[in-house]
Amino acid sequence: MRRLNAGLLAFLLSLSTLSFAQEEIDTEVLETNDTVVTEEVVEIVEVEKSAGPVQTIQSAIVKLNQLTTVATYSPRLIGQLIETEVAPLFDFDHIAKEVMLVSNLRLGNEEQTYFVTKIKQNIITSLLSRLTQTRSTSFAFISAQPMIGGSIAVKLKVNGYYSYGMFLDLIFHQSADQSWKIADIVLNNDSLINYYQKMVLIKLRRYGVYGMLGRL
Template identity: 25%
Template structure:
């Protein structure tokens, strides 16, 4: 019963807080507590071994997946006539959503409580995260028109993940930096978190989930 109350309350919290509203300083340290998709595959890996090393191959695959999605996004924005809101939403749902792993994100947001959630609750949480992410992206999408995007050197993250930094070049100003945290799945490399201005979206949602759990139950499941 407590698990059901927690899940329902958390879903309400996630539904009510947009990513763009993230306050400064929210979220735990980078990478802490992320669930393992699989055991560390490179624990015994030696130092950098060139382009043919397992780490380099993983980084190249992650960058290729992100670049593919970015190319689709930029091509959509550069078409002759500016798309309307419905066209933007349909494009993001059809072409961009598959590059994200919202199920994995939901697992980390819920933490240990995820184990006690019913399948339909897990699905609902992932769906709400997807809806909010895509809605936020749609609101900010037109701001990318005419901007140059540069994919920077990737780096290894925790548990075999890859972090890909992207610089959005702005005329007459400092570039905006985004970090896409990616992990390997059965369907290839996917984004499970986005960091903007040093703030992790998934970490923020997790804080909201835990805050709601404390309000509803008086504690957070460990």
């Protein structure tokens, strides 16, 4: 079993500050109006590729909460915010690659690009749909845990989606360009990648390769 190095230990300790930061974010949300939300969206600072996991995770939670705030106060901006601020948090290339592993298929460059684009569109559309169904969602940091292989599982509590709240895990990993991105989402012991793997296998059996690509 791998030992935690000093850097990873420091990372876990520093994440304890997220809970306090989250309380400040929730307070700001209550005092926000439509104009302020618009200005804050424009002023979001992008996480640089050299940023470590702590900064990336903090930024991700802030952006997710700003997204739910915009859904409440400025619904017309939500699609733009998802595309410009939330979509870059995901490693869609990795997600698509993991999804295709179960099929034992090797797609050509054009087919692979199309597949990645479809996965991205589906995830963004699903996120947009969920946010338009509720007006009081917020994300609260609960814990972070290192995983075998160097990934980090970040548990969040989603307040407002159900009356009792729910929990999900964001799995962060270092992408091909060494930046930290979301590689998977786990909810109720099922993951985003597993969901699409099942979908791909079902559609592949029924419709073949190109039929599957067209029906994702």
